[in-house]
Amino acid sequence: MLRRISASLLLAGLLLWTLTVQTHVPLLTLFAILIHEAGHLLAARLMHMKPGGIAADSVGIRLLFDGVPPSYGKEILLCAAGPTANLLSLPIALFLPTEKSGFFLAVSAALAFLNLMPIEGFDGGRILYGTLCLRLTPNTADRISELLSFLFLFVLWCASVYLLMRTGSELSLFLFSAALFFRIFLQKKAP
Numbered sequence: 001m002l003r004r005i006s007a008s009l010l011l012a013g014l015l016l017w018t019l020t021v022q023t024h025v026p027l028l029t030l031f032a033i034l035i036h037e038a039g040h041l042l043a044a045r046l047m048h049m050k051p052g053g054i055a056a057d058s059v060g061i062r063l064l065f066d067g068v069p070p071s072y073g074k075e076i077l078l079c080a081a082g083p084t085a086n087l088l089s090l091p092i093a094l095f096l097p098t099e100k101s102g103f104f105l106a107v108s109a110a111l112a113f114l115n116l117m118p119i120e121g122f123d124g125g126r127i128l129y130g131t132l133c134l135r136l137t138p139n140t141a142d143r144i145s146e147l148l149s150f151l152f153l154f155v156l157w158c159a160s161v162y163l164l165m166r167t168g169s170e171l172s173l174f175l176f177s178a179a180l181f182f183r184i185f186l187q188k189k190a191p
Contacts, residue, residue: 024100032086032108036115037061039085043078062121072130079123079130086112117156120149120184153181 040063044051052066070078086108093101093108116124125145132141160174 025103028100028104029107032089032104032111033061035089035108036082036086036111037063039081039083040078042085043081047074047077049074049078072133076127076130079126082123083112083115086115117152118145118148119152119156119180120145121180125149149184153177153184157181 041051044063044065047070049070050066051063053064055062055064069075089108090105093105096104115122116127118124118128120129125148128148129141129145132144136144157174157177160177164174
């Protein structure tokens with residue numbers, strides 16, 4: 001129930017942002033997100049998996065599936081499909097006006113590369129975990145994934161602090177990385 005409320009609030013916020021901001025930024029951002037999720041949906045359809053809903057949290061939007069959890073191999077393909085869709089969509093920028101093409105390229109590429117980071121909850125974190133589970137025990141894979149998540153989040157946080165101090169205008173990246181850290185490492189440990 002809480003996941004549905006969170007997803008509804010996130011989608012309502014995106015819609016409100018899209019309707020109230022008078023630039024191309026929200027529409028192109030939403031378009032890049034939709035392309036990403038469409039990649040996941042297409043992969044799920046090709047693997048005969050049935051989507052069962054969506055969940056939203058500080059990490060973003062996540063598709064939920066009905067039935068038996070996928071094998072590690074299917075999970076890896078499913079997770080790779082979103083970032084791949086973003087990268088394959090980059091040529092769309094060639095058909096956009098110049099002032100919009102650079103923004104779409106940046107957002108779509110950033111969405112792909114950020115999602116490929118081996119951070120728990122991101123596509124890259126799930127790809128890493130699935131790949132490790134193909135060779136190691138799930139417990140060992142979980143410990144390695146948690147360590148790499150911490151290291152990559154620390155690097156992301158350091159970059160956000162640097163940008164915040166250097167430009168004074170990257171508070172959103174700082175808050176995003178802090179929220180991720182809290183969700184992944186502190187909230188999970190709470191009783």
